[in-house]
Amino acid sequence: MTYLLLVLGLAAGLILGALLGYFVYKRNVASRQAGARTDADSIIEDAKRAADSSRRESELAAKEAALRIKDEAEAEVRARRAEVARVEERLDNRDTALDRRDGELDERRRRISEAEDKLRLAEEDLKSREADHVRALEEIAGLTRAEAESRLFSSLETELEDRLGRLVRDRTMEAEERADAEARRIVSTTMERLASDLTAESTVKAVALPSDDMKGRVIGREGRNIRAFEAATGVDVIIDDTPETVVLSSFDPVRREVARVSMGRLVQDGRIHPGRIEQIVSKARKDTEKEMKAAGRQALYDANISGGMHGDLIRLLGALKYRTSYGQNVLAHSVEVANLCGMMAQELGANVKLARRGALLHDVGKAIDHEVEGTHALIGGRFAKKSGESDDVVRAISAHHHEIEMETVEDVLVATADAVSAARPGARRETTEKYIERLRSLEDIALGHRGVDKAYAIQAGREVRVMVQPSEVDDRIAAKLALDISKQIEHDLEYPGQIKVTVIRESRVSEVAR
Numbered sequence: 001m002t003y004l005l006l007v008l009g010l011a012a013g014l015i016l017g018a019l020l021g022y023f024v025y026k027r028n029v030a031s032r033q034a035g036a037r038t039d040a041d042s043i044i045e046d047a048k049r050a051a052d053s054s055r056r057e058s059e060l061a062a063k064e065a066a067l068r069i070k071d072e073a074e075a076e077v078r079a080r081r082a083e084v085a086r087v088e089e090r091l092d093n094r095d096t097a098l099d100r101r102d103g104e105l106d107e108r109r110r111r112i113s114e115a116e117d118k119l120r121l122a123e124e125d126l127k128s129r130e131a132d133h134v135r136a137l138e139e140i141a142g143l144t145r146a147e148a149e150s151r152l153f154s155s156l157e158t159e160l161e162d163r164l165g166r167l168v169r170d171r172t173m174e175a176e177e178r179a180d181a182e183a184r185r186i187v188s189t190t191m192e193r194l195a196s197d198l199t200a201e202s203t204v205k206a207v208a209l210p211s212d213d214m215k216g217r218v219i220g221r222e223g224r225n226i227r228a229f230e231a232a233t234g235v236d237v238i239i240d241d242t243p244e245t246v247v248l249s250s251f252d253p254v255r256r257e258v259a260r261v262s263m264g265r266l267v268q269d270g271r272i273h274p275g276r277i278e279q280i281v282s283k284a285r286k287d288t289e290k291e292m293k294a295a296g297r298q299a300l301y302d303a304n305i306s307g308g309m310h311g312d313l314i315r316l317l318g319a320l321k322y323r324t325s326y327g328q329n330v331l332a333h334s335v336e337v338a339n340l341c342g343m344m345a346q347e348l349g350a351n352v353k354l355a356r357r358g359a360l361l362h363d364v365g366k367a368i369d370h371e372v373e374g375t376h377a378l379i380g381g382r383f384a385k386k387s388g389e390s391d392d393v394v395r396a397i398s399a400h401h402h403e404i405e406m407e408t409v410e411d412v413l414v415a416t417a418d419a420v421s422a423a424r425p426g427a428r429r430e431t432t433e434k435y436i437e438r439l440r441s442l443e444d445i446a447l448g449h450r451g452v453d454k455a456y457a458i459q460a461g462r463e464v465r466v467m468v469q470p471s472e473v474d475d476r477i478a479a480k481l482a483l484d485i486s487k488q489i490e491h492d493l494e495y496p497g498q499i500k501v502t503v504i505r506e507s508r509v510s511e512v513a514r
Helices: 002-141 145-191 213-219 221-233 253-269 274-302 311-322 330-348 352-360 376-386 391-398 409-423 432-447 475-492
Strands: 204-208 236-238 245-249 452-458 463-468 500-505
Touching: 145 475, 204 253, 213 221, 213 253, 221 236, 221 253, 221 274, 245 253, 253 274, 253 311, 274 311, 274 330, 311 330, 311 376, 330 352, 330 409, 352 391, 352 409, 376 391, 391 409, 432 452, 432 463, 432 475, 463 475, 475 500
Parallel strands: 463 500
Antiparallel strands: 204 245, 236 245, 452 463
16 A cells, blocks of 8 residues: 555656646746747847838938939930020021022022023024124125035035045054054064074985996986885986086975985995885985974974974974075074064063964974965964864964964964064065066056156165155145055065055246346
């Protein structure tokens, strides 16, 4: 029982202790909550006071900013109003000026209108007076107005035609003088730098023999050696009374050269029979081919031409080494023309390479013109085209004797350089008969025109002086006469270079004092 009481008491004590602890805890918690609440209220009050203070400061700042913006806006408004006032004042002044100008313009229009009315009245009065004067002049002159105008226009036309003729003559002479001076400068500049030797033209070659006994060996038994030689070379062998000489004749210069070399080697070797002749001729032909190609390449070098060229074209160019024209070696002439043409092209700012190439090849057709029909210019142009030359080069070759129309300045330069090379002093020979015949033809052409009194060919046929009768030929007709004579000379004659036609009209009046 005691134990039970003890347990009950102990349990009751525990319960009381727990209750007491609970009440003590609740009290402590309540007191803590009251303290926390008091602190929170204090913090809230402080925050409220800080917020009120910040709000009041913000309101003051906002009021100050608003006042400042208001002041600035009012100042800008005042400035704008002042500007608007100035603009309005200027507009008012401009309106006033425009009103004043309108008034002045109205006054000017009024004065102009009055002046126009006066001028109209004066014009009507002048027309009336002019009509009266015209009627009076018609009565005095016995001519109508249309007849008088016709006579006046006829007189003016004659006078203007005369003045125009003199003007054309003066301008033509001035242009010719300038062109002649420039052409002389260019041509003389180039001609002074070039000069080639004169080579006599020939269709035969003479081969020297060591003795006249060699002629028999050349002929051979019953002429078999000479026949074999002629058959192998294609040339004629002439053996006459000329001592120690055999003459080879052919119009083909390459065949003639092959025959010359072959004959020289046969004579030197001494063994002359048909078999040996064929061997020597074959070797001489190969050597000549090599020489032609070497001469062609040397011509390219001498003419300062770079760039490839077809081998057949080089061979034909070298073949010109054995041909002459009017006593001028054709290959040397071609090289000279190329250099002349290149110099003139450089002076004129033209295509120098094209000019040199076309000029060097301009006579290449002469190497085959005896084998193909046609002129050497067209033949050379066709062969150059087949050999891969450009159209510009082909046209320059074909046009240098005017067989086709010239299109570029290089075409003209090739023809000009060809004429210069042929016409320069010492370039070609001409027989006395042909020279005298050309002079006589020049004089006959000039004498065949109406009004010509006398004609003289001077300066070796480079100029024709024409004396006209002043009663039949005036200055205007004289200019036309010179042109007609020059055109007829160009059409009827062939000549190197240029021929100047000078028409001289002179009037002389003389009296004798007694």
